[in-house]
Amino acid sequence: MDINTFTSKRFLVPGLITLILLILLATFPLYLPGYPVILLSSILMYIVITVSWVIFSGPTGYMSLASAAFFGVGIYTAAILGEALPLPIVIGIGGLASFCVALLVGALTLRLRGIYFAIFTFGLVELIKHVLLFWELHVTGTRGRFVIVVDYTTVYYVMLVIFVMTMLTAYFIRRSKFGSALQSIGENEEAAAHTGINVTLVKVITFAISAVFMGAAGAIMATRWTYIDPYIAFNLLISFMPVLMAIFGGMGQLYGPVIGAIIFTYLKEELITRIPELYMIIFGVVLVAVILFLPNGLVGLIQKLWKRVTGEQHENT
Amino acid sequence: MRILEGEGVTKYFGGLAAVSNVDFHVDQGEIAGLIGPNGAGKTTLFNLISAALVLKSGIIRFKGEKITGLKPHQICRMGVARTFQEVKIFANMPVLENVLLGSLFGTSPGMSSADAAREAAGLLEFVGLPAVSATPAKDLTLPNQKRLEVARALATKPELLLLDELMAGLNPTETAEAMELVTRIRDKGITIIMIEHVMKAIMSVCERIMVLHHGEKIAEGTPEEIATSKKVIEVYLGE
């Protein structure tokens, strides 16, 4: 009896807040059209990539540097199929293609030590870029492609849907027994295997799931560029940003990466008008500083401070 | 019935034979001991049984079925569980969740969450860890962490339990409690193999003991036979 009222109360307040937030987001273009919508689309995109990244790399500790590869696969899906198929299907295929690539990469490298996985994903972006350059030069004879144009409001709404799906997926994985298994793999993979968990399967599937929304996001964002080539589509920066945002925000809770994504997307948009190289230098310095001094991220820091404050109050009583 | 048997089990690390052509067997329901000086290959043998390592040659059978070549999670689900010398708990996860994972994944098919939670709580009590369910496992004392590891292993419903130096680092009172836990586990019908250095515990609790030295089996028998075996005494005194 008590437990039921407790749990429903626990979900009531956050549930209401989420609902209000969703309504605000859904009606955003109506009261703040133009640049704010485009900025918010970017923010939502980075939230999607960062939260997706955290779905796998957070609990397991396997650092994937392949986010740019999956995003790029989505971009190219839109470029290739954008004129032939309706938009929702293109985006779905973008997600599916990324899923398949991640499945392959995971099957190859997740049976090995984490360091092999990290370096394989690191080089993956460059590899796909080179292969595509070769393909375009020798097979199709094109250099780059044109992407269909979609109005920015549609882009926003699609991005919003992908955002909601990403958050729901991340939330349900985290709270399911699958999420527990993931965490145990990060804690002690050998013990997890001896507790009956098929660690390779869990890792590969989670990695593949984490790629889906990155690919979908890439597919819809491609329409903003109108012209893409392998250099534009496969940019290592898209592998860097989620790492920065997640580590800065803190990976313990779901909202840590969200906060990190919001802060740095906004910063990026503001600073990119000055010298573009400068903001990347700043972000690089921030990443190094956070790894050194704030291993649990902003959220971890706040939690620690909070504990210290409430802990002291406890001692006084 | 021979619940576990191995023939010609061999494992090399580089050029060194960690386990060399070992034949062994364990009968259902007994508590068997595995002793030997440091580096004798005891933990390696456990690792080969649980598939944490792949053997070079030989064969291991569990309940008559060949288990060499399977993955650790498969062997676990078949009914072999183990603890580790360096206690491998899930440090940042709550105590209950550590055991819960065993209940949820350690058998096929798995259990429902509600049943698993009930069972996990029961197992915590069984090993003597009642009121600490939500504490992160890393905050437990060493003896309690060892209890937790045992509870997690039991949650996978094993028929065979491998205990690797359960008593290491325990004081005499804790050692006695651990011995009592071992007998209680055996009374539930679970066969046990124990690696131990605490001779008193092994001699009093085990029915049969196997002695390894430099990867080879040098003696096997009842505690009395082992205690009086010249070979064994040499090996231990010579260290």
Next chain:
Amino acid sequence: MLVTMLDVVIGGLLMGGIYALIAVGLSLQYGVARVLNIAHGEFIMLGAFATWTLYIVFGINPLVSLVIVGPVVFIIGFILHRTLFTRLRTSSASPAAFEGNSLLASFGLLFIIQNVAILIWGSAPSGYTYLAFPVNLGGAIFAANRLVTLGFAVGIGLVFYLFLARTRLGKAIRAAAQDPATAGLMGVNINRVLALCFGLGALMAGFAGLLISMCFSIQATMGLQYTIIAIIVVVLGGLGSIPGSFIGGFILGLIGSIVTYIEPGLSLAAYYVIFILLLLVKPTGIMGKK
């Protein structure tokens, strides 16, 4: 036919010399200092641009610049390790955590160094000509600068091998590579040795960059490719084996030359295929330990 084969083989050795140097550099940093420095290519780039600046702005002969560029890049690497990575090593919860943290830290460094370089030198390709006259070897024609590069690469490798085998410091490094804990107990100042190794790794990168700048055009974004190649060679030669990395570099260079002969533009893909095959079959590499 023979001329073509000679062309391919020597061409492969020329590239292989550079690959060998950068792989040895990365192997020092990962095998001993346990830092997988994915900013390694950026140090190569720095060496290349430093040489370019010294030649174009100050008129200093690139081969002379060896004694300037080398120490400068070494010092940068040494300081970086002594400050950043040593601190990470002491504050990381476990060796695995340190590996991950230092990888990510070097990821940050990658972006810092690359963009500082773009700020200073711009992002367009650059270059200079030096020793660009042709040399005839048995019917195959090679540019003199590339032969000089090969000579220097092998020479640097030999000097380094002697350093490791004969000097006290070299033995300390080998001891630290085998077993850091014991080496520390035996009086080896671990922090200094690790930082030295990291610096030496950067030194190799700087040298490689200098040699590359003599033969090819350079660009602020050139580092990434070389980092990946270095990683693949290090895995091929065996993670942690310095001789393995040296030999592996030449092997990969030869393979690249053959692939380029058959189908130019696919060399990186070929390297990756080898990488995948290695990971599947023998992740410990040709001469690898663990």
